[in-house]
């Protein structure tokens with residue numbers, strides 16, 4: 492039995508890492524296992540939102556003990572980015588529900604999610620420079636895009652572990668909630684998302700992500716317009732609009 496757990500309930504999946512003795516530090520094997528579980532989950536068309544949540548600590552980073560004596564080739568083999576890139580591009584919305592430490596490779600995992608919710612006593616940051624390395628699993632790329640280069644550099648250069656309140660000020664997390672309601676709040680938001688038109692939600696995530704990577708706003712709005720029009724070939728668009736006109740709740744079929 493590995494370290495990754497997946498629970499499904501009411502159109503939501505919750506993925507957790509179960510390695511409390513190392514504060515859920517992530518080895519290459521754990522990240523690979525995560526990738527396999529998520530590839531399998533993609534085949535389940537009844538799941539509309541995915542939450543990353545681990546008990547007590549989100550993840551205290553990549554496994555330093557496994558990384559310490561790597562040479563250059565070994566360090567390359569430690570690579571998390573193919574799995575993390577896959578999570579960032581995951582077809583359904585993702586929420587990181589952060590309790591305790593989210594550091595280094597753990598913070599980078601949280602950054603691959605679409606939305607982050609943190610508990611009041613969560614501690615986040617990039618301590619890599621305190622170890623003589625720098626973030627190498629997407630942190631240098633995703634953090635500046637999310638919170639701007641200035642805050643990202645402050646975090647990455649200082650290696651400081653910041654509080655949830657400070658993370659909220661920086662825009663690193665969407666909201667801060669009491670520690671004991673982190674998962675509950677994430678589930679509430681996930682259920683809300685899961686009640687929306689699933690085809691539209693899936694498509695708009697892709698449009699937003701691609702738009703962010705496009706060089707010009709014009710390219711982005713052109714892609715937005717073409718994808719938007721495609722929704723009018725779906726059952727869910729007809730259902731959503733007819734339900735409005737008939738003053739009833741829509742019943743989406745994900746098609």
Ligand code: DAK
Nearest residue numbers: 513514516551552553554555556569570595596618627628
């Ligand atoms: N790796 C391995 N073990 C860890 C760990 C980690 N990141 N974090 C904690 N642990 C282990 C501790 O060693 C300890 O184990 P034992 O000594 O009991 O066997 C156990 O978890 C409990 O930790 P502590 O005793 O230290 O607990 P405290 O409450 O006192 O302190 C702490 C909590 C989070 C402040 C402290 O554990 C800590 O500073 N942890 C390290 C945090 C850190 O530096 N994280 C960043 C790691 S570097 C890349 C791929 C990935 C990455 C980069 C590049 N490419 C391939 C390019 C990512 C790099 C990183 O994430």
